[in-house]
Amino acid sequence: MPNQLTDHVTLRHGTTLNNRLVMAPMQTHSGLKGGFASEDTIQYYSARSQAAGMLITEFHYVSENGGPAYVPGYPEQLGVYSDAHLEGLRKTAQALKKDGNKAILQIHHAGRAAVGRHVNGLDVVAPSAIEFAFLDYPVRELTLAEIDDIILDFGKATKRAIDAGFDGVEIHGANHYLIQQFFSKLSNLRTDKWGGSLDKRMAFPLAVVKEVKTIIDEYAPKGFIVGYRISPEELHGEEVGYDYKDAISLISEVIKYELDYIHLSLWAGYNSKPKNNEKSYSQLFKQILDDETKLLIVGEVFGEESAADAVENYADLIAVARGTLLDPNFTKKIIEGKGESIIHKISPQTIEYSQLTPGLFEAFSREDSLGLPPLPGGETIQNLHTGKYDI
Structure with missing residues (x-):
């Protein structure tokens, strides 16, 4: 029988999800200085406690030199790099879990994208000291000792997630952040044990996975629950950081640590495929996963029909991103047989219902959406943009 959105799904380590829908990790632009959760953070996540059967938080940086990755002027990225963050983490976990769904903390290190360090006059670290045309600040190469510390920091962040009451963690190895930077031959020019050949560029991601599992x-x-997120390719025109074959090689090693799921970050849509290939990314990665490792995909799902197609034909679980920004009750409506009432566009009339944080509202009411994929209907709220966070 084909997968149904309302199926209960039991993961490798015994936890059962209420359905096949997942709230994708999305930055809330709600953090206080130092990466602390605000009341806006808690209200946002509380409003989405029924958005999906598994709810993944935005990225939380695990090391003090790992963030914040944010647009200066806007509320900061959230952190998990110290025990001082535990109070906010507990409130976040409680808000997400209050209706019986599973809460996952996404853990990450920004590497070169930690713009907040540059703003504060601190050095920004990366696998290699490369001048990137898209950065207006220099990056410093990580020392061997610092790399070891960051690996341990992923473990410490995992322990905080456990102590805070989360049901799992997702290791963020996608979207050009530090783990991907180590894996990419465009950003990792090291000649020691952490760089060079494909196997050496896989070493840092695998070391993080090992520490988290320990x-x-x-x-x-x-x-x-433990999951790993990856961008299936890093292509910049003719420049290739890695292709899907390299990524499959990495994931073939990652799954040896018996993860619950692999999460493909698919910007071109859940059914997208590599250039000149008949198979979708999800089909290619599914081939190498064992029966107990679920495949989670994300991309361009705004309603029940596309979500159902994703789990019937492409993957075990489907993550919904902007769809849960527009409608915090996305999955609740499907479970109740009211999928046709899901809100697909933002408008002045739906702003209150969507319960965006002030930072997200300001971002999506800009013409450029602050560099984020725009919300459908975003043009209707641009006249409401106040500019209070704009520099």
């Missing part, structure tokens, strides 16, 4: 095995309750 902490989970020692401290987490039975059923604690």
Whole structure:
């Protein structure tokens, strides 16, 4: 029988999800200085407690030199790099879990994208000291000791997720952040054990996975969920950081650590495929996954029909991003048989219902959406933009 959106799904380590829908990780532009959760953060996540069966937070940086990655002037990215963040993390987990769905903390290090460090006069670190045309600040190459510390920081962040009551963690290895920077031959020019050949460029991602699993095995309750997010390719015209074959090689090693799921970050849509290939990314990656490792995909799902197609024909789980920004009750409506009432566009009339954070509202009411994929209907709220965070 084909997968149904309302199926209960039992993951490798024993936890059962209420359905096949997932809220994708999305930056809320709500953090306080230092990466602390604000009341806006908690209200946003509380409003989305029924957005999906599994709810993934935005990225939280694991090391003090790992963030914030944000647009200066706007509320900051959230952090998980110290025990001082535990109070906010607990509130976030409680808000997400209050209706019986599973809460996942996404953990990450921005690497060269930690613009907040530059703004504060601190150095920005990366695998290699390269001048990137898209950055207006220099980056410094990480030392061997610093790399070891960051790996341990992913483990410490996992322990904080456990202590805060999250049901799992997602390792963010996508979207050009530090883990991907180590994997990419465009951004990793190291000649030591952390760079060079494909195997050496895989070393850092795998070391992070190993450390996270070590902490989970020692401290987490039975059923604690662990996932890994990856961008299936890094292509910049003729320049190739890695292709999908390289990514499949990495994931073939990642899954040896017995993760619950692999999350493909698909900007061109859940059914997108590599150039000159008949198979979709999801079909290609599914071929190398064992039966217990679920495939989660994301991209261009705004309603019940596309979500159903994704789980019937492409993957085990489908993540909804902007769809849950527009409608915080996306999955609740599907479960109740009211999928036709899902809101597909933002408008002045739906702003209150969508319960965006002030930072997200300001971002999506700009003409450029602050560089984010625009919300359908975004042009209707541009006249409401106040500019209070704009520099």
